[in-house]
């Protein structure tokens with residue numbers, strides 16, 4: 001089968017030819033229809049320090065996908081051949097305290113599809129059936145292909161009650177933009193999103209952010225005055241991983257504000273802890289998505305009218321994968337899809 005793999009310990013991703021993987025008794029074999037390129041795949045492509053320490057070579061990359069069940073392990077119940085599925089990319093151990101309590105997203109022994117084990121950028125993928133999620137008929141392949149990052153956005157955004165609240169999102173990457181759309185959809189008042197990339201801020205505006213702010217040319221304090229915000233933001237969603245953005249967020253939060261942190265900073269970040277202490281802020285770290293509450297919420301949000309279609313800005317056939325990675329790396333895109341059947 002065709003696959004996109006990390007074949008050499010240097011920048012790049014290569015088209016490879018692998019045998020169709022074997023399934024175990026608790027697994028599904030999924031024939032991939034579409035995949036999406038994640039920021040993580042870009043890190044692996046660029047072979048940065050994190051990738052050099054984490055990624056086994058050779059390895060098939062990718063973890064955002066939709067496909068169809070074509071083989072079912074003998075111990076698996078609840079799936080039928082032809083089921084359309086996406087899947088949770090965090091494979092959990094099932095025996096640690098959190099797993100046994102049903103808090104699988106807090107498993108301390110997680111391994112990642114396309115990070116620590118063979119990934120989804122291939123004609124076929126094997127995952128434990130536990131990780132597969134059936135996609136209802138009225139949800140498109142395109143939407144299902146981005147359930148993984150959509151799930152990051154939903155898990156982060158729905159960490160706190162947003163109804164009637166003023167929300168600050170730092171970072172208008174695909175996840176920040178989807179979080180803005182979710183916050184608006186569930187009833188937040190002002191949803192202000194920051195970035196330094198006008199292409200992405202325009203996309204955030206199109207998808208429902210009430211005010212977009214390019215922090216290279218505009219001051220968040222002026223924007224708050226313009227919106228008549230006399231106190232501060234109630235909720236912060238940190239989705240850039242940029243230290244200055246997080247510090248600015250701490251400074252603009254109201255007392256009692258709540259922050260969910262998804263963005264991964266490149267190194268230690270110094271913050272003014274007095275902001276946290278004297279304002280009585282709550283800070284919650286976010287990793288992945290809840291299994292499988294977030295997945296149910298994603299379906300419900302789409303079925304209740306949330307329109308995420310503008311976030312998919314580019315699609316390429318798999319033989320044009322290099323263009324896909326180039327587009328994703330340009331900063332002038334939302335989500336980029338690769339079609340395995342084209």
Ligand code: NAD
Nearest residue numbers: 039171172173174175194195240241245262263264287288
């Ligand atoms: P992304 O890199 O596409 O988005 C980050 C955005 O931040 C970019 O658009 C960038 O221009 C912007 N930015 C740069 N400087 C800024 C500044 N000073 N102020 C505001 N924004 C600024 O990433 P993404 O795919 O949307 O993911 C968002 C973040 O979440 C990344 O840090 C990613 O590594 C992280 N992530 C975490 C998890 C998790 O489980 N915790 C999962 C997926 C992604």
Ligand code: ZN
Nearest residue numbers: 093096099107
């Ligand atoms: Zn576990």
